Amino acid sequence: MSAAVSQQIDRLRAEIRRHDRKYYVESLPEISDRDYDHLLQSLQTLEEQHPELITPDSPTQRVGGEPMSQLIPAKQRSPMLSIENTYSPSDLTAWGQRVEKLLVSEQGREKIDWVLELKIDGVAVSLTYESGLLVRGATRGNGLVGDNITHNVRTIHGVPLRLLLAQPPQLIEVRGEVYMTNSDLVALNQEQTKNGLAPFANTRNVAAGSVRLLDPALCAERPLRFFCHGVGDSQGLAAVSQSQLLALAQQAGLPVAPRTQVFSTLDALIDYGTELIEELHDLDFEVDGFVVKVDRFDQQQRLGSTAKSPRFAIAWKFEKFEATTKLVGIRVQVGRGGTVTPVADLEPVELAGTIVKRASLHNADEVARKDVRIGDILVVEKAGKVIPHVVRVEKHLRTQPSEPWLPPRYCPECQTPLLRDPQGPFIRCPDVDCPARRRERLKFFASRGAMDIEGLGDKLVEQLIATGLVRDCGNLYGLTVEQLAPLERMGKKSAHSLVEEIANSRTRGLARLLNALGIRHVGPRVAALLSDRFPEIEQLCAASVEALAAVQEIGPAIADSVHQWLASAHGKRIIQELRAAGVRLAALPTTTPAGGTLAGKTFVITGTLTGCSRPEAEEKIRQAGGRAAASVSKKTDYVVAGVQAGSKLAAARKLGLKILDENQFFDLLTGVQGLPTETQTEPQRLP
Numbered sequence: 001m002s003a004a005v006s007q008q009i010d011r012l013r014a015e016i017r018r019h020d021r022k023y024y025v026e027s028l029p030e031i032s033d034r035d036y037d038h039l040l041q042s043l044q045t046l047e048e049q050h051p052e053l054i055t056p057d058s059p060t061q062r063v064g065g066e067p068m069s070q071l072i073p074a075k076q077r078s079p080m081l082s083i084e085n086t087y088s089p090s091d092l093t094a095w096g097q098r099v100e101k102l103l104v105s106e107q108g109r110e111k112i113d114w115v116l117e118l119k120i121d122g123v124a125v126s127l128t129y130e131s132g133l134l135v136r137g138a139t140r141g142n143g144l145v146g147d148n149i150t151h152n153v154r155t156i157h158g159v160p161l162r163l164l165l166a167q168p169p170q171l172i173e174v175r176g177e178v179y180m181t182n183s184d185l186v187a188l189n190q191e192q193t194k195n196g197l198a199p200f201a202n203t204r205n206v207a208a209g210s211v212r213l214l215d216p217a218l219c220a221e222r223p224l225r226f227f228c229h230g231v232g233d234s235q236g237l238a239a240v241s242q243s244q245l246l247a248l249a250q251q252a253g254l255p256v257a258p259r260t261q262v263f264s265t266l267d268a269l270i271d272y273g274t275e276l277i278e279e280l281h282d283l284d285f286e287v288d289g290f291v292v293k294v295d296r297f298d299q300q301q302r303l304g305s306t307a308k309s310p311r312f313a314i315a316w317k318f319e320k321f322e323a324t325t326k327l328v329g330i331r332v333q334v335g336r337g338g339t340v341t342p343v344a345d346l347e348p349v350e351l352a353g354t355i356v357k358r359a360s361l362h363n364a365d366e367v368a369r370k371d372v373r374i375g376d377i378l379v380v381e382k383a384g385k386v387i388p389h390v391v392r393v394e395k396h397l398r399t400q401p402s403e404p405w406l407p408p409r410y411c412p413e414c415q416t417p418l419l420r421d422p423q424g425p426f427i428r429c430p431d432v433d434c435p436a437r438r439r440e441r442l443k444f445f446a447s448r449g450a451m452d453i454e455g456l457g458d459k460l461v462e463q464l465i466a467t468g469l470v471r472d473c474g475n476l477y478g479l480t481v482e483q484l485a486p487l488e489r490m491g492k493k494s495a496h497s498l499v500e501e502i503a504n505s506r507t508r509g510l511a512r513l514l515n516a517l518g519i520r521h522v523g524p525r526v527a528a529l530l531s532d533r534f535p536e537i538e539q540l541c542a543a544s545v546e547a548l549a550a551v552q553e554i555g556p557a558i559a560d561s562v563h564q565w566l567a568s569a570h571g572k573r574i575i576q577e578l579r580a581a582g583v584r585l586a587a588l589p590t591t592t593p594a595g596g597t598l599a600g601k602t603f604v605i606t607g608t609l610t611g612c613s614r615p616e617a618e619e620k621i622r623q624a625g626g627r628a629a630a631s632v633s634k635k636t637d638y639v640v641a642g643v644q645a646g647s648k649l650a651a652a653r654k655l656g657l658k659i660l661d662e663n664q665f666f667d668l669l670t671g672v673q674g675l676p677t678e679t680q681t682e683p684q685r686l687p
Contacts (some may be wrong), residue, residue: 005046009053012043016059017164021253024158024225057133057162062155067215074138074148077173077233080126081143083291084309085317089270092292095314096266097650102311103299109654113295114269115242118257119315120227121286122179123207127153132168134161139211149211153178155220158227160253173232174254178207181284182392183369184223193396203286228254229291241295258283262295267606267648273316281362281389284369289317320383322391323356325349327376330361330405334413336440336518338428339421342367342407344378344390352382359388364407365425371395373402411436432570438472439465441518445473449524450516451505455498463487473516474577477502506581509588510537511622517574519565521558528622529553530562535587537575541566588623598668599625604632606649607642609662620669632657640665 016039023029023036031039044060047053054061086092096114103110124140137153139146153159156178163172180188180203188206189199200206210222228249231237239245246256259276263269273290280287293313294300300312329345342361349356359380361367370393372378377394410417411429413436418427429437439461446456464470469483479502484495508516511531515524522530533551534540540562548559565571579585603621605614605628612620617640618628632639632651639652640660652659660668 005050006053009043009046009050012039012046013058015039016043017160017162017253020059020157020160021164025250025253025255059161061161062157063217063220067217068151070214071147071149071212074136074141074146076126076138076141076144076146077128079143080124080140080146080175080232081305081309083313083315085289085315087317087319089274089316092270092314092316093266093645095292099294099303099311100650102303103294110299111264112299113241113243114263114266115260115293115295116263116269116273117229117260117291117293118283118287119289119291119317120177120179120229120257121204121288122177122227123204123211125149125153125176125178125211125226126232127159127174127176129163129168129172129174131170132163132165134159147212151216152211152213152219155216156224156226158225158255164253165248165251168252169234169236169238171233171235172237173234174228174249175230175232176226176228176254178211178224178226179203179285180207180210180222180224182286183284186392186395188223189394189396199394199396225285226255227257229257240297242293242297242300243295265651266292277318277383280383281360281366286391288320289315291315318383319352320381321352322379322381323349323351324377324379324394325356327372327374327378329374330367330372332408332412334411334429334434334436334440336437336444337520338430338432338434338437340408340411340418340427340429342405344372344380346378346380349380351380351388356380356382356388359390361390363425364427367405367407371404373398373405375400375402413437432568433471435465442470442473442476444518445476445516447516451508451512453498453501453505455494455501459489460487460498472574472577474574474581477506477578477581477583506583509584509623510535510540510586511588511619513578513583513585514540517565520561522562524618526554526558528618528628531587532622532627537579537585541575589625601626601637602629602635603627603638603640604629604636604648604652605640605642606652607645609640609642609665611662611666617665624669638665 016036019029019031019036019039040059043058047058047060084095086095100109100112103112126138126140126146127134128136128138134154135150136148137150137159138148141147154161182203185200185203185206192199206222207224210219210224213219228246230242231239231245237245237248239248243260243262246260250256261269261272263272269292276290291313292315294303300310303311305311326347327344328347330342331345333341333343335341342364344359344361346357346359359378361372370390372390372393375398377397379391379394380388381391382388407427408418411431411434414429414431414434416429416431416434419430420427431437442456442461442465443458445451446453446461461470464476464479464487467487469479470476479499481492481495481499484490484498485492487495490498509531511524511528514522514527514530529551530540530548534543543563545556545559545563548554548562549556551559566575575585598621603618603626605617608614609617611617621628629636632648632655634655636652636655636657638658638660639648640662641649641652642662649659
């Protein structure tokens, strides 16, 4: 045997392991499946010619050995505890406050970083590596004793047989989830049906059954995957935190769930998680919540565990509901920004206590990826408060010939050629005068969070656009009672009230107006920041992209979007029409009558207010001359604590800030009493 053969085998193994990492860890494959198979076949041929060079960690050894007669019990090196669950942000905040109280040193409460991870709906397993080599895989079992599934774990391509580290730990017990993607389940069920076998109900059932099969060759036929999310026993582990562990896992070739983030405050984590729920349809695997952890291992160890659960982690779950129904058709909707969104029309089905007739398909790429076709049987899901979306197509039930759905080339409303968004998977109608875009813009302009024009509902907006009475928000202010009264469900009395409401909206101020215009990336918070920095519309229009980006909390993307809108012919026309209609294009006064001024005072609102929404309360603060901030600091003058106040309240107490309940807050706004001079340690809790 020549040294050249041994070196060639080593090179092939290293190359295959690198491509495994590219595919399973980084999701950035560099070669085709065919080329990958060619590399594997070349290695297998050399090993057959030189069997003395075969090693247990060779990529060719993923499937091998005789079937097991039975599964052998495997005692966990350290208990695999279950995690406490919560379904509400307020309970999550309460958990965080308990953690903060437990982590107190002589210097006071410690700084805590919080990690948010996706909670994969799979099967919990532990993988033991000794000097980088996989020696055992086990199911969680009862937390103390599971089943030895090493023979099956070795068949999972996302599990490295040897860690890709130059100096791996002497011992590490990796914790994670074995799962299956929805698209792989679709393909597997098609194969099951083709072979006369029953299809599988869901991805978790397949994963749970597959890892406990006695024959590893059969398990290898199931496209299982793995995500690392933690560690048990270890010797020589360099990581000192959860975030460092996950980074090290990726270096080692262990896949880690996407969207993991570290936050310095629990409030920021909750905000991120709340938004992330609406993006989970982008994932091809099942998620039933998030896991929140204290980042530092030394803090985790000091927090310890109860008999059942660790104190340093909690599962923030949301209820998921699924139903199966038939796709009747696919139509598209055009949003105010021009985004063309496909929507599934369904045979009515009960889901989470309501009858569902439609579900979002999000974008054309999503339809193509899931291969959604009219007449298909779909699995539809609703998670939390998110609108229903399509999880997968039950392709094994597709009995009639059908054609793939193709996105429209022209806008269904104005017939303008659609454009592909260069920064994402969306297609857009570029015509700002498209009737659909004008309808949606006007609906948003009149909504409560924008210009708050009571009586201007969706049906009336559609009539105004269809009849040509209103072209855009700018000429809305020219409507008369005589024009409105003949419209459906109006009459003179309603028309007169609406004209008054429209007139009253002229004085909402620049911040409300900027939000109402529907500029991309501009919401209430950004609008308020821009209004504070550029209190006159002329100042805002004259600002450069650099000047806009220099505003606190506003980055280049937002600045560019605002600048483009204001400089566009459409934006200039809208501003001119609003000016001609007498709409206030300047910020509201920042001073209040003597004895009731909030000028120069900074407020932070936490929890839910019963008298108004948070954006409305922040607007009232600004109108009274104060500043509404997003986070608590030493510069904060008052923290307004509503129902289920979060970790901002705990931070305020720690800093010794003045705390107001809702009644005290509104007393300040109305000038009933002066500013409190003593710190409130406990706000009055509202029922």
